[in-house]
Amino acid sequence: MKNITIVVLGIAGAVAVGCASMGHHDEAALGAKALELMKASFHEQGQAKLDRLEQDNVQKVCSEYNGDKKIPRDVAERLEKAELANIKYPADGKYLGDWKNGERIAQSGVGMQFTDTAGAATGGNCYACHELTKSELAFGTIGPSLYNFGKIRGYTSEMQKYAFGKVYNSEAFSACSNMPRFGHKGILSEQQVKDVVALLMDPSSPVNK
């Protein structure tokens, strides 16, 4: 009887120590359990199916390194390289669309929620996180200000290409960025990405006034 008590106490102690200093293995096991629990805690509704809980590489890696753990540089570089490879640049080599459409896309947060109509035109909701123009005061601060984006960086074709890539797949340039991968994930069409790039890069866009 006494032996059993000691063994039980020993296990309890090990659990307590395990919790106090959660190692890499514990975190992975916890992550697997969390995912299992989440799969049992959602049901599909409208266009939002359960496959939205299936993480791709970026989502997996960035979930793991969130919180107080900084992503190691080599992991970040591998992730950025892989994401850079899946950017589809426009076949016609033109990166700039219509900035007026871009402004509409930047204003609209519609799309892909389970209450939204599937297939309806989606927005980019850029203003939710970024300052873009001086006329829109209701901007968020999750991302940096993009006011004068093109004016500051120069209206070069290299910068146009960079802006297209960044909107298309932000993770290719900054691993574990909070910004959605608008082109890569099909949130915005190629033309819509071009329109947003025009909002950032067209000299006549209010972003550059």
Add this chain to the structure above:
Amino acid sequence: MSRIHRTVIAALLATAGVALAQQPRSAVEEIERYRAALGDGNPAELWEARGEVIWKQKRGPKNASLEQCDLGLGPGVVKGAYTVLPKYFKDTDKVEDLESRLVSCMVSLQGFTPEQAKKDPFGGPGKKVPMDALVAYITSESRGMKMNVQTTHPKEVEAYELGRKMFYFRGGPHDFACATCHGADNLRIRLQDLPNLTTQADAQKAYTAWPAYRVSQGEVRSFQWRLYDCFRQQRFPELIFVSPASIALTTFLAKNSNGGTFNAPSIKR
């Protein structure tokens, strides 16, 4: 609401409008003042009163009230109960938040099936549901008391840790996690301030203000609803009411708010 009250609000909103044109930060302050002005006559009181009636009402196949329900501080103790939730309950061998505990009591005391107890978790236009009212009543009985969620039972420790994992879980077409919006200090989405729910100060401020009467919806919204609607905006599938993930996440957030003074049902835009 009196005519004077309405005039005051209109004036405050007009002031907020002027301030908005000059400086977003002061607009936020004006909105805070508007909220404070609304606080005097919070319609959530109607839900609280209705909830107290439902709590004491004999209902269900067993024709029993919920008055003997153990919400965490012993059978029938409502005062302060919300400050210790979520918590492990021996009878169900589960960690339960307020809503899931009410479901358990509706099953054990009143004889409802779990399906019946979980049906209609949220009210809507022309639809009054018992759950919202019960939540409003019970939470109102913790007003002014300090949050005190314990993680002493291994299942409470596990729920907290799983909730933490879920908080950082990125998924869906937008790669969003809870942490995307609620993982850093002093962020805004449009003009809405975002609490950093990983810090005690912000978690206290945010968690102790739910449930809330939403002026824009004309409903009292519970914390389960808050999570449900956050996940909708995260582009996740639909969160199931009182699901294990919802309880784990609530445990994480509630415990992070420990020491904060509970001040809800509140009123929000």
